[in-house]
Amino acid sequence: MGVVRRKPLPPKPSNLAKTWLKAFVEYAAGECHLAENTVAAYRRDLTRFCQWLAGRSIPGLSIQDLGDYMGWLHQRNLAPASVARHIVSLKVFFRYLQLEGVLEDNLAELLGSQKLWQRVPVVLSPQQVDRLLEAPNKFDACWRRDRALLELLYATGCRASELSGLKLNDLHLGDGFCMCRGKGDRQRLVPLGVRAAEAVRAYLELERPELAVKRASPSDRVLLSYRGRQLRRERIWELLKRYVQRIGAPPDVSPHTLRHSFATHLLAGGADLRQVQEMLGHASIATTQIYTHVDTSRLKKVHRRFHPRA
Numbered sequence: 001m002g003v004v005r006r007k008p009l010p011p012k013p014s015n016l017a018k019t020w021l022k023a024f025v026e027y028a029a030g031e032c033h034l035a036e037n038t039v040a041a042y043r044r045d046l047t048r049f050c051q052w053l054a055g056r057s058i059p060g061l062s063i064q065d066l067g068d069y070m071g072w073l074h075q076r077n078l079a080p081a082s083v084a085r086h087i088v089s090l091k092v093f094f095r096y097l098q099l100e101g102v103l104e105d106n107l108a109e110l111l112g113s114q115k116l117w118q119r120v121p122v123v124l125s126p127q128q129v130d131r132l133l134e135a136p137n138k139f140d141a142c143w144r145r146d147r148a149l150l151e152l153l154y155a156t157g158c159r160a161s162e163l164s165g166l167k168l169n170d171l172h173l174g175d176g177f178c179m180c181r182g183k184g185d186r187q188r189l190v191p192l193g194v195r196a197a198e199a200v201r202a203y204l205e206l207e208r209p210e211l212a213v214k215r216a217s218p219s220d221r222v223l224l225s226y227r228g229r230q231l232r233r234e235r236i237w238e239l240l241k242r243y244v245q246r247i248g249a250p251p252d253v254s255p256h257t258l259r260h261s262f263a264t265h266l267l268a269g270g271a272d273l274r275q276v277q278e279m280l281g282h283a284s285i286a287t288t289q290i291y292t293h294v295d296t297s298r299l300k301k302v303h304r305r306f307h308p309r310a
Contacts, residue, residue, distance in 0.1 A: 021047070052072050059102060063111075066107055128249055148196075152196060155196035157258075166221065176192050211228045240258075263288070
């Protein structure tokens with residue numbers, strides 16, 4: 001009597017989705033050469049999508065199903081910007097699945113992206129910024145580094161990840177500028193003010209050498225941890241929160257708050273919107289225009305100067 005061989009069971013839809021996600025992440029990093037942070041964001045968003053799938057098959061999804069997914073995200077109290085980013089991640093993932101022949105149509109393209117800015121970003125006043133930048137004191141470990149860190153955040157408008165990746169050869173203190181590498185590895189020149197340059201120079205001369213020797217192979221990053229490693233962006237957040245608490249500023253202040261403050265204060269001082277766009281590294285000026293709504297003093301100034309009955 002012959003042995004009856006059973007056909008292997010097809011993989012579960014949830015396992016297939018994870019397999020496709022892994023292949024997509026490798027494709028995005030290896031073939032598309034996307035920035036590490038961008039790939040990490042896609043992975044986080046799409047892992048959440050796989051969690052929602054819970055046994056559903058991606059090729060069998062309808063636009064109504066995707067609408068339910070959006071509702072599921074809202075139920076988790078995600079910020080509007082986070083929901084919008086999840087939609088973008090899903091669109092890119094489904095586009096990849098089209099290329100692989102898994103999907104015929106990209107239903108995610110029918111999802112309406114929310115406006116990324118549904119609330120005006122919080123900014124600090126110049127007085128609050130001054131107090132924050134002076135918050136690190138001699139009794140703090142690595143206080144010169146922390147002052148340099150805060151000065152760089154405000155002077156350049158860099159994101160925390162950009163500051164973490166800043167290299168020694170990106171600094172041109174004598175000429176008063178530094179080279180920042182933003183999203184998609186796009187490079188931009190950003191001027192450095194006198195105070196920021198002085199704080200960075202003091203750190204480089206008096207404190208960084210002591211941190212660098214703690215590693216057998218010294219890092220080429222500007223900002224180093226107590227053990228001589230590259231200062232992670234998560235640690236930059238933690239340090240900023242410490243000094244925010246010290247001066248009694250709002251607890252939701254983040255590195256991005258200093259980026260918002262940088263742009264808003266530039267516009268308040270009369271900077272051109274295109275120049276601010278270039279310094280922030282925004283691909284579209286529409287993203288930069290949010291700061292014209294933040295800074296009402298600039299609008300009043302323009303009105304007083306140009307309106308005949310102001």
